[in-house]
Amino acid sequence: MNITINLSMALVLAVLYSVGFYLLMQRSLMRILIGIVVLGHGANLLLQLAGGAPARAPVLDAVPPQEISDPLPQALALTAIVITFALTTYLLALGYRSWVLVGHDEVQDDVEDRRIAARRGPDGAMEEGTAEETEAAPEDTADSHELEEGRR
C-alpha cells in the first residue's frame, strides 16, 4: 500500500469530522443540520482522497492512462454529494415543519426518558406513577420547556 496522503488534507478531514460530530450533539435542529452538512463534506473529501494524489482528468483518449487520476472515487463522491444534498433539504423541511407545529426546532428527549425524569420525586426518590400520571408527563415537560423558552 503506497497511498500517500497530504498532511494538510488529513488535518482538514480531522477538523471537518470533529466539527461535524460536535454540531450533531447540539439541541437545535439547525445546528445539527449544519453538522450533517460539514460531516458530509468530510466524508466526500475522504472519498476523493481515497483515489490517491491529484492527477490529470480521466479522459481516456486525451490523456495517457498512467497519468490520469482514479475516476471511481470521483463518481462515488458525486453520487454521495447528490444524496447528502437531497437529505439536507429534507431535514430543512422537517425543521421548518417543526417550527410551524411546535414553535421551536429543538430535538427533544425520548418519551421514556421524560417519563422516568417526571417520576423522580424532588428528593430524587423514585415514585410509582399511575398510568394517568405517566400519560400526562410528556405534556408537563413540554410546558416547562416552553416556560424555559419564555424566560430566555
Added chain:
Amino acid sequence: MTLLQAFVTLPVLLPMLGAAASVIVSPRASLQRVIGVVTLALVCVVAGVLLVSADSYGPVVAQLGGWPAPMGIVLVADRMSALLLLISTLVTLAVLVYAIDQRISDYGRETASTTFHPIFLLLSTGVSLAYLTGDLFTLFVAFEIMLASSYVLITRRTSASRIRSGMTYVIVSLMSSLLFLTAVGMVYAATGSVNLADLAGRVGMLPEGLKTVLALLLVVVFGIKAAIVPLHFWLPDSYPNAPAPVTALFAGLLTKVGIYALLRTQTLVFPQDHPSTLLLVIAAVTMVVGALGAVAQDDLNRLLSFLLVSHIGFMLFGLAVYTPSGIAGTALYIVHHITVQATLFLVSGLITRRTGTVSIAQMGGLAQTAPHLAVLFAIPAITLAGLPPTSGFVAKLALLRAGAGATPAAEIVAAFVVLASLLTLYAVARVWVRVFWGTPKEPLVDNDPNDELVVGTARSARGMYVGASSLIVVSIVIALFAGPLSAIASRAGDDLQTREAYRSAVLGPDTAPGGPGPVPVAAVPQGPAAAGGGAAIGAMTADDAEGTTSR
C-alpha cells in the same frame, strides 16, 4: 445478458418504475392501488424464480452496463439474498393490502393522499437493491433509497409527536449513513475496490489492525441500522409513532436489511473461522436488554419495538458463531422474524383501532368483545416466543443447535437465547392477560383524528384483516415447510461461509480457483485449512491489487 440475468434487475426496476407510474397517475387513487399491488406481486414471482434458479444452478449475476465485475456494478442473487428478497416482498405486499384498506376506511376511497404509494414502492426498491447488490457503494445507495423513503413515511401527516420522533430517526440514520460513506472511503483507500467479491480477496492481505478497524466501522454502521444494543436507542422511540402499516414494514424489513448487510460483509469480506467474542457478547446483551425493556413497557407498540430489538440479538448470535449452521440459523430466523414481527404490528394496529389506545393498562376483555383479534394476536405472539410447532420454534432450534456445537462462549450465549425467549413469552403473556382477559372496557375516543395512529373505533376494513391474516398464513407455511426451508438455509449458510460460489459467480471461474461450485458441509475448511485457502486467494490477487493502488 440472458433472460435470467435480466430477471435479477427486475426486483429493483419494477418497483422503481411502479413508483414513477404511481406519481404520474396520482390523481387517480384506485389506479395507484392497482399499480402498487401488481408491481409487488410481480416482484414476488421474480424473487421466487430467482430463488429456485439460485438454489439449483448457483448465484445469478447481472453486470450492469456490460462492465465486467470488479469495475462495474453487479447485482447478485445467491440463495441467501433470493430467499430474503422473496420473504421481504411477500411481507411488503401483505402490508400494502392492509395499508390500502386502512386508508380507504379512514380517508374515503378517492381522497387518500397521493404520496403514500410511490414512496412505499421506492422503499421496496431500496430493500431489493440492498439484498441484490454485490458492491459496497451500491449498498450505500440502496440504504439511502430505503431510508429516504422511510423518512417520508415516518413523518407523513406530521403532528407534533411525529415530528419529534421523526427528527430522532432522521438524524440518527443520516449519521449512520455518513459513517457508512466514511467506511466506503476507507475501504477503497485501503484496497482500491468496492466490489464485495473482489474485496473478499483483497482485505485478506491487509494488516490485521487495519482489517479490524474496517470491520468494526462496518459493524457500527450496520449496527445502528439494525438497532443492535447499545445502538438501539432510536428505535423504540421512533417506530411506535408511525401508523401501523408503516411501523410493520419498518420493523419487518429495515432492521433485517441491516442484519443482512452485516451478515454479507462480515462473512464475505472479513471471514473468520472461530466465533467472534465481541459479536457474541453484543448478541447476548441485545437479547436481554431488549426483552427486559419490553417487560417494562405499557405502550403496546413500544413493547413490540423492544421485542424487535431483543430478537435482533438472536440473528446476531447466529452470525457471531461463524459456522455454516449458525449462518443458516440466522437466515431462518430472519425469514421467520420478518413475517411475525410485521404481523404483530399489523394486529397491534387493529387492536388500537378497536380500543382507541395503545396503553395496555387501559385495555381489557378483548377476548370477549373481539375474539377474532384474540386469535390474530395469539398465533404470531406464540410464534415470536418460539413455542413448538411454530416457525419461531424451528428457527430458534436451528440457532440453538448451531450454538451447542461451537465454543463454550457460544454455549453460554445459547443459554441467553433460551432466557430471552422466556422473557419474550412473559412479555406477550402479559399483553395477553391485560388486553384480552379481564373485564371489557369501553373504547376511548380518538383525541386527535388527524394523527393516523389511534383511530379508536371498531371500524376496521376487511382488507386489514386479510393483510394481517395472510402473514399469519405465511408464518404457518414456514413452519409446515420447515424441512425444505432449513435445507435451503443451510445451503445458503455453506455458500456464505465458503465464499467460493459467490466469488466465482461474480468474478468469473478463473479468478477464484479451488471453488468448484457449492462445497458440501463436511468439506468446509476449518482452522489452518481455511487460513491456507485465504492465503492462496491473497497471493492470487496480490499482483492485481498492486496494479490498481500504485498510481
